[in-house]
Amino acid sequence: MRGVQELEPRSRILTLMALILSAYLVLLGRLAYWQVWRHDDMARLASAYHDDTITLPAVRGNILDRNGALLVSNTPVFSIFASPDQISARERQDIAGKLAPLLEVTPDAIQAKLATTRKFVYLARRVPASVAQQLDKLRLPGVGKVAETQRSYVDGGVNGSTLAANLLGFANDDGIGNYGVEGYYDKVLHGQDGFEATVKDLANRPIVLSDRQRRDPVDGASLQLSLDGTIQVVAERALADGVQKYQAESGSLIIMEPTTGRIVAWADVPSYNANQFATTPTSQFIDPIVSNLYEPGSVMKVVTLSGALDDHAITPDTRFNETGVAVVGGVAIRNWDNRAHGNVTMTQVLQNSLNVGAIKAQQLEGAGPFYQYLQKFGIGAPTGVDVAAETAEPLRDLTKWKPVELATASFGQGVDTTAIEMLAAVNVVATGGNLVWPHVVDQVIDSNGTRHPVQPRVVRQVISPKAAQQMQQMMIGVVEHGSGFAARIDGFKNRIAGKTGTASIPENGSYAKDETIGSFVGFVPADHPQFIMLVITRKPKVLFEGAYVAAPIWKTVASALITQWQIAP
Amino acid sequence: MRVRAALELPAAPRTLASIRLWRRGDRALLLAVAALTAFGLVMVFSASEVQGWLWFHNPAYYFERQLMWLALGVILLFAGANLDYHRLRPLAWPLGVVTVVLMVLVLLPHFGVEVNGARRWLRLGPLQMQPAELAKIAAIIFMALWLERHRDRLSSLEDGVVPFLALLGFTILLVILERDLGTTMIVAGILLAQFLVAGGRKRHVLLLALIIALCVYLFIRMEPYRLHRILAFIDPWSDPLNSGFQAIQSVVALGSGGFAGLGLGHSIQKYQWLPFAHTDFIFAIVGEETGLLGTSAVLGLFGLFAYRGYRVALKAPDAFGSLLACGVTTWIALQALINIAAVTVTLPTTGIPLPFISYGGSSLAIALLAVGILINVSTQSEKVGWIRHASIDLGRRNGRTLVPGDRRRAGAVAERT
Numbered sequence: 001m002r003g004v005q006e007l008e009p010r011s012r013i014l015t016l017m018a019l020i021l022s023a024y025l026v027l028l029g030r031l032a033y034w035q036v037w038r039h040d041d042m043a044r045l046a047s048a049y050h051d052d053t054i055t056l057p058a059v060r061g062n063i064l065d066r067n068g069a070l071l072v073s074n075t076p077v078f079s080i081f082a083s084p085d086q087i088s089a090r091e092r093q094d095i096a097g098k099l100a101p102l103l104e105v106t107p108d109a110i111q112a113k114l115a116t117t118r119k120f121v122y123l124a125r126r127v128p129a130s131v132a133q134q135l136d137k138l139r140l141p142g143v144g145k146v147a148e149t150q151r152s153y154v155d156g157g158v159n160g161s162t163l164a165a166n167l168l169g170f171a172n173d174d175g176i177g178n179y180g181v182e183g184y185y186d187k188v189l190h191g192q193d194g195f196e197a198t199v200k201d202l203a204n205r206p207i208v209l210s211d212r213q214r215r216d217p218v219d220g221a222s223l224q225l226s227l228d229g230t231i232q233v234v235a236e237r238a239l240a241d242g243v244q245k246y247q248a249e250s251g252s253l254i255i256m257e258p259t260t261g262r263i264v265a266w267a268d269v270p271s272y273n274a275n276q277f278a279t280t281p282t283s284q285f286i287d288p289i290v291s292n293l294y295e296p297g298s299v300m301k302v303v304t305l306s307g308a309l310d311d312h313a314i315t316p317d318t319r320f321n322e323t324g325v326a327v328v329g330g331v332a333i334r335n336w337d338n339r340a341h342g343n344v345t346m347t348q349v350l351q352n353s354l355n356v357g358a359i360k361a362q363q364l365e366g367a368g369p370f371y372q373y374l375q376k377f378g379i380g381a382p383t384g385v386d387v388a389a390e391t392a393e394p395l396r397d398l399t400k401w402k403p404v405e406l407a408t409a410s411f412g413q414g415v416d417t418t419a420i421e422m423l424a425a426v427n428v429v430a431t432g433g434n435l436v437w438p439h440v441v442d443q444v445i446d447s448n449g450t451r452h453p454v455q456p457r458v459v460r461q462v463i464s465p466k467a468a469q470q471m472q473q474m475m476i477g478v479v480e481h482g483s484g485f486a487a488r489i490d491g492f493k494n495r496i497a498g499k500t501g502t503a504s505i506p507e508n509g510s511y512a513k514d515e516t517i518g519s520f521v522g523f524v525p526a527d528h529p530q531f532i533m534l535v536i537t538r539k540p541k542v543l544f545e546g547a548y549v550a551a552p553i554w555k556t557v558a559s560a561l562i563t564q565w566q567i568a569p
Numbered sequence: 570m571r572v573r574a575a576l577e578l579p580a581a582p583r584t585l586a587s588i589r590l591w592r593r594g595d596r597a598l599l600l601a602v603a604a605l606t607a608f609g610l611v612m613v614f615s616a617s618e619v620q621g622w623l624w625f626h627n628p629a630y631y632f633e634r635q636l637m638w639l640a641l642g643v644i645l646l647f648a649g650a651n652l653d654y655h656r657l658r659p660l661a662w663p664l665g666v667v668t669v670v671l672m673v674l675v676l677l678p679h680f681g682v683e684v685n686g687a688r689r690w691l692r693l694g695p696l697q698m699q700p701a702e703l704a705k706i707a708a709i710i711f712m713a714l715w716l717e718r719h720r721d722r723l724s725s726l727e728d729g730v731v732p733f734l735a736l737l738g739f740t741i742l743l744v745i746l747e748r749d750l751g752t753t754m755i756v757a758g759i760l761l762a763q764f765l766v767a768g769g770r771k772r773h774v775l776l777l778a779l780i781i782a783l784c785v786y787l788f789i790r791m792e793p794y795r796l797h798r799i800l801a802f803i804d805p806w807s808d809p810l811n812s813g814f815q816a817i818q819s820v821v822a823l824g825s826g827g828f829a830g831l832g833l834g835h836s837i838q839k840y841q842w843l844p845f846a847h848t849d850f851i852f853a854i855v856g857e858e859t860g861l862l863g864t865s866a867v868l869g870l871f872g873l874f875a876y877r878g879y880r881v882a883l884k885a886p887d888a889f890g891s892l893l894a895c896g897v898t899t900w901i902a903l904q905a906l907i908n909i910a911a912v913t914v915t916l917p918t919t920g921i922p923l924p925f926i927s928y929g930g931s932s933l934a935i936a937l938l939a940v941g942i943l944i945n946v947s948t949q950s951e952k953v954g955w956i957r958h959a960s961i962d963l964g965r966r967n968g969r970t971l972v973p974g975d976r977r978r979a980g981a982v983a984e985r986t
Contacts, residue, residue, distance in 0.1 A: 010883065012766050013895060017879040020902045024872050027906070028865060030913040034823045035861040042824020049821065050837050201619070201840035 052200040058191030060151070060175060061220035063168060063182075065229040066264075066442060071163060072182070074149040078132035080124040083203075084116045087142035095140050099123065102134055119203050125173065126150050151182075153274040154229075157236030161271035164232055166287040167263075167440065169388060170274040178277075179285045181223065181440055183388030188444060191220030219447040226262035226442040231255065234560040235265040239535070242553035243269045246540035252289050252419050253557065255533045258427050258523055260456040261436035263385075264531060265557070290390040293416040294517050294536070297503025298336075298353045300412030302426050302521075305350060305361050306471045307373025310433075310463035313365035316347045316470050326359045329404040333359065336502070350474045351482025353500060355411045362410035370406060371398045374415075376462045377425040378435050385420050385438045392418060412503055423521065423534040426499070429475065430523040430532045433468040435459040472497050472526045479522065486551035487522055489559055495569045497529075498522030498554070500547040505539070515539045520550035524558060530567045533558060590650050595947035598877035601870045602925060602940050606642075606933070608867065609851075609926035610635060615834050616854040617847035617928055631847055631928050638930025642937035649941020650948070654890055657942070661714040668707040671700035672743040698931035701744055701752045705759065706939050708740050709896035712760055716767035717888045723768045730773045733764055737777070741784070750788060751919030755904050757781045762899040763892050766882070802917035815850070816914045818843040823856035823864070823913065830860030847928040849920055852912040867926070868909065875902040881943060884950035894946045897939045 034042065063072035080103065087095060096110035103110070103124045113121050123143070124131075132145050151171045153162035162168075169180025177186035194217035199207045235253050243251040255265040272284040286292070308314045324340030326333045335341070335355050341348070349357030362370050374380065380395035393416035401409075408414045417425075420438060428435050437457040444452040463471075475497035478484040484498040501519040519536045523529035535550040535557075543549050561567070590599075610632070617631035624630070674680045675691045691698055715736065716723070723729035737760050744753045761781075765774050789796060797812045805813030805820075822838035825831070836857045839846045846854050856864045878898025885891035901924045908923040910916035922929045924936050 013879050013882050013891075016762055016765070016895070016899065017875060020875045020879075020899075020906065021872055023906050024868055024875070027909050027913060027915065028868055030910075030915050031823070031856070031861055031864045031868065034820050034913060035827055035856060035864065038820070038824050039827040042821050043827065045817075046821050046825035046837065049842060199837050199840075202842050207837065207840055 050199045052198050054196045054198055056194035056196055056215075056217045057175065058193050058217035059149070059219040060171060061189040061191065061222040061445075061447075063189075064222060064224045065227050065232070066225060067229065068224070069229045070154065071225070071227070071229065072151060072153055072168060075152045076129060077126040077148055077150040078129060078135075078145045079122060079126060079148055080132070080135060080143065080145050081120055081122050082114055083119055083142045083144070084114045084121060085119050087114055089115075091141060095143060098138050098140060099135075099143070102131055102138075103127065151274075156271060157233035157267075158240045158269065158271065160273055161236075162274040163229065163236070164227060164266055165271045165274045166268040166285070166289070167227070167266040167387060168274065169285070170277045172277065177388075179388050180287060181225070181387060184386050185223060185441065189220040189223065191447065192218040194218075221447060222445040223441045224443040224445060224451075225440050226257070226260075226264060227266065227440060228264050228564075231557070231561055231564060232265045232267065234564075235267040235557050236269070236271070238553050238556040238560075239267045240269045242535075242549065242556075243537060246537060246542045246549045248537040248540040248549065250288065250539075251535070251537045251553070253533065253535045253553065254289060254419060254423050255531050255557070255561065256423060256427065256438055258430035258529045258532045259436065261424075261427075261438045262442060262456065263438060263440045264561075265533075266440070287387065287389065288536075288538075289419045290385060290387050291418070293391065293393050293418060294538075295413055295415060295503045295506065296417050296422045297412040297501035297517065297519065298355075298358075299422055299426065299499050299501035299519055299521055300410070300415065301350055301353065301358045302429060302471065302475065302499050303374065303377045303379065304358050304370070304410040305346060305474065306429055306463050306467060307370060307377070308346075308361040308365040309470050310467035311365050311369050311373070313369070314346050314361050316345065316474055318346045318361075318364075319343055320357075320360055322349075322354060322356055322360075324356060326356045326407065328359065328407040329402055331404045333404075333407060347474050347477050348482075350499070351477045353411075353478075353483050358410040359407045362406060367401070367403070367406050368398065370410070371395070371401070373462075374409070376435070376460065377428060378421060378459070379415060379417055379425060381421075383418075383420050383424045383438050386441050390418070390420070392421065412501060414506075419534060419536055422519075423532065426521045426534070427523075427532050428462045429468050429471045429497070430529045431468070432465045433461050433463045435462050469527070475499055475522070476526050483547040484520065484522065484551060486547060487520060487555050487558070489524075489555060489562065492524060492562075492569050495525040496522055496558075497524075497526040498551070500551060502547070518543075518547075518549040520547070520554045522554055522558070524562065524567065525569055530565065531558075531561060533561075590647075590944060590948065593948040594650065594944045595877050595881055595950075598874060598881065598940075598947065599944060601873045601877065602937070605867065605870050605874070605925035606639065606937070609923075609933075610639065611833065612851055612855055612858075612926055613847055613928045615836065615858060616839050616851050619840050620847065623841075634930060635928055635933070638934050639937075641930075642934035645934055645938035646941040646944070649938045650944040652941075652945060654893055654942055654945045654949070657710050657893070658714055658889065661711045664707045665711045668700065668704050669743065672704060672747070675700050676746055699929075701747060701749055702932050702935040704740070704744060705752070705756060705900055706935055706942075708756055709759060709763070709893060709900065709939070712736070712763050713889050713892035713896060716763055716892055720767050720888060723764070724770050724773075726773075729769070730777075733760075733769070734777065734780075736760075737781075741781070745784075745788060748792070749920070750785065751904075751907060751921030753788075754781075754785065754907065754919065755900060755921065758903045759896050759899045763896050766895045767888065767892055798919075799917050802914060805914065815844055815918060819850055819853040819912050820914055822850075822853035826857040826860045826863075828861045830856070830858050830863055833858050849908065849918075849922055849927060850912055851927045852909055852923050855926070856912075868905075871902060871905040871924075874898070878902065878943060881947040881950060885946050886949050886951050890946045890949065894943055897943045900939065901936065 060074060062070055065071055092111050092114045096107040099110050100107040110123060113123060135145060156163040167180050169178050169182035171177050171182050177183045177189060194215045197213040201207055239251045239253045251269045253267040256263050268288060272280045322341040322344045324335055333355060341354060374395060380393060382390045382392040405414050424435060424438050437459055439454060441454055476494050479487050479496045479498045480494060483500040487496060487498050499521055503517045505515045505517060517536060517538050518540055521534040523532035533554055535554045537549045540549045613635045614632040618628035621630035622628045671691060680691060691700055719729060741753055741757055744756055761774055761777055801812035801816055805816035807813060809817050818838060822843050836854050838857055839854055843850055843853055855867060875898060878894060882891045882894035885894055904921055904924050907919060908921055911918045922932050
């Protein structure tokens with residue numbers, strides 16, 4: 001043998017054995033390293049990969065009318081999805097061809113969605129259960145469905161729009177309430193989502209394991225409105241007819257119970273279909289009743305004269321010589337008919353809606369008290385109605401008012417109000433002197449079925465019962481002898497109190513010539529009213545005055561309500 | 570008493586084969602294999618149920634197939650154990666030729682089935698098999714025979730080393746053509762181990778190992794994906810979503826199992842997080858579900874297998890038996906080593922299954938056949954085996970020319986050649 005001593009055969013095998021076994025010892029060390037030394041790191045990494053929290057959505061509450069009829073409910077729908085990574089290129093055409101007629105889209109549109117390597121893509125959102133059933137029969141690979149719920153809104157009185165759409169608002173695809181009651185009561189309706197902590201696989205699918213954390217959802221509360229669905233339909237139809245007849249741009253109508261402030265009807269024309277909110281222009285969602293400012297016009301005379309009566313600055317029989325023009329701060333202000341009416345009472349001022357007379361009353365009362373009464377009637381302040389997006393234009397500080405501005409304000413020019421604000425203000429007369437909080441939701445029904453009634457609220461006493469009664473009589477006169485003639489209803493002689501309004505629309509600092517907002521507000525029966533209703537028509541083209549445009553609509557709806565509610569004169 | 574008396578009787582010629590095996594074979598080795606295989610079956614079910622459900626809507630899909638192959642494997646094990654290993658000698662050449670043909674066939678597109686980018690599978694009716702598995706056992710038998718016959722010339726460069734290198738090179742070439750680096754390394758390891766035990770010089774073994782290492786290096790440079798695997802091994806976290814994904818998911822599985830594991834069947838990584846969870850990376854699922862207790866037990870069983878296997882080689886009555894035992898033991902032990910090293914990110918991933926445990930029917934069946942041969946060698950073991958005689962001879966000789974050591978069968982054969 002040369003230099004190197006060769007191993008004997010026995011030790012050669014032992015060498016192999018030793019090599020293998022020592023390598024195993026190294027591996028044992030590696031195992032201990034990962035499984036004991038690095039265990040915490042790896043477990044943390046694993047939970048970062050695996051753990052997932054699934055939201056268990058709470059069921060959104062329903063919305064009912066005062067008689068318990070469903071206005072808004074949830075219907076089960078399905079969303080169709082595909083897992084393009086599990087669909088081979090060859091299958092795409094076939095799948096697209098079969099799905100296209102079902103989902104009412106082109107096969108190309110589906111193919112385009114499938115031609116990716118993504119794990120999840122929606123093919124259609126919120127299709128009815130019948131479509132989902134047909135899909136099941138097709139047994140397409142890589143295509144599935146998830147159950148969801150969709151808000152559904154009942155049909156309204158007018159074709160193409162849902163009932164009280166502007167009042168109710170809608171809940172979007174994510175279940176978030178927008179506008180109206182849905183927006184205002186979003187948290188109440190939504191409830192509290194639950195969750196479930198699970199473990200997911202590589203494709204984000206949850207793995208069903210026994211031990212998982214879970215919190216059950218608390219379903220949203222349902223809302224019972226004071227709204228009367230039947231009256232609402234009548235109101236929507238009558239308003240739409242009127243708007244069409246007088247070729248008005250839009251119209252609004254609100255009915256309220258005077259003493260409780262509960263809203264009975266709330267209509268807007270034009271309205272929209274809340275079931276198709278996704279394809280509706282955003283501008284249509286806005287509710288003019290709470291969100292649009294307008295100059296109320298002569299309806300404001302009710303506020304002006306009521307304040308002056310309460311302040312004893314005038315009586316219904318206060319007489320003065322009406323010359324047909326009032327010059328205030330160098331500006332001449334005339335009546336609507338440009339005529340002088342001679343020796344008139346304040347009752348006649350209201351009956352014939354004389355601007356000069358309203359200015360007289362305001363001047364007899366004085367700037368400070370007049371301004372305070374505006375505030376007490378709630379002019380320039382939000383009413384707090386439980387509907388989203390209520391706006392208000394605060395009254396400027398008294399010191400900033402010029403005399404001529406006070407004068408025009410007395411008959412409703414140069415003062416911005418909302419419709420709900422004016423309704424609440426005139427309602428002071430109907431209630432015998434109290435400003436009442438207007439509200440839509442009568443009861444909150446929680447997920448256990450417990451009913452929580454919403455208590456009516458008197459905001460403040462504004463005028464004395466005596467002044468209110470005097471004004472009621474004056475407003476009866478408006479209907480019986482004055483501009484409110486179109487609101488007369490058979491059998492209710494001297495039982496209807498009302499006031500017309502024809503306001504000009506300010507544009508770029510001056511008033512547009514032929515564009516007006518005609519309105520009528522009235523309550524029945526005058527001395528213990530069951531309802532008060534305000535009708536507004538914007539920019540009518542055929543006739544301009546509230547007396548001709550809004551009052552007939554008021555009469556139609558009031559007659560229906562008197563019949564429906566069996567209101568005695 | 571009567572039972573004991575019956576047991577003490579000399580073995581009747583017609584005793585049941587299995588009882589004879591149990592009495593005369595290496596029981597510890599058999600138990601180690603049985604334990605590994607049984608545990609493997611459980612783990613295949615657990616690790617494959619997710620994929621079985623997703624792909625075939627049958628969580629037991631892979632389990633059922635593994636069970637079928639296991640049945641065949643048990644038959645092969647008994648067949649191998651009951652066949653006198655000396656009768657493998659005449660089989661060496663035909664087996665070698667068949668294997669070479671199959672190895673070439675699998676490369677042809679019409680016969681080979683491509684799985685994960687490599688053409689390694691041959692379709693036989695409903696079943697698929699990897700000729701490379703057969704190649705291992707064929708190479709072991711063939712090389713045992715060749716080395717036994719050339720034992721006395723192994724120390725010579727031109728008569729021993731060069732012809733061996735030629736055989737080794739040819740075998741490796743066939744395996745390498747299938748782009749199977751893991752199997753290539755195992756075959757090279759087996760043949761080198763046999764060469765060493767048969768009497769090859771230490772320096773030649775080292776030289777050959779060096780040549781193989783060089784080839785492996787060139788092999789890695791040839792294919793970009795292999796380089797990626799190496800890079801992923803060096804720093805998996807540099808690209809955790811692509812090249813490093815497999816390695817990270819593997820150690821996450823192992824590591825989250827901790828000391829005692831999440832419990833059998835409770836793996837989460839098998840939910841498609843860990844690719845090849847039921848085949849090459851099943852050991853990671855073992856670690857996740859049974860913890861360090863389970864993994865060290867499996868490693869211990871492989872250690873026991875290696876120890877008993879080499880002990881069989883030590884006690885074999887002749888060089889052929891010793892070389893067979895050595896080859897089979899090195900094969901299983903080395904394959905387990907490489908697989909577990911990949912799972913623990915100790916060595917780069919090469920894509921070979923864990924013997925007895927991973928899903929893969931032909932691999933399991935042929936491994937069990939090899940164990941059968943090993944058991945047969947163990948049934949013929951002697952207190953002082955060929956090795957001891959050879960060692961004693963070598964000691965006695967002490968510098969003289971090497972003469973055939975054994976005076977019996979092995980010696981006779983050696984003298985004949």
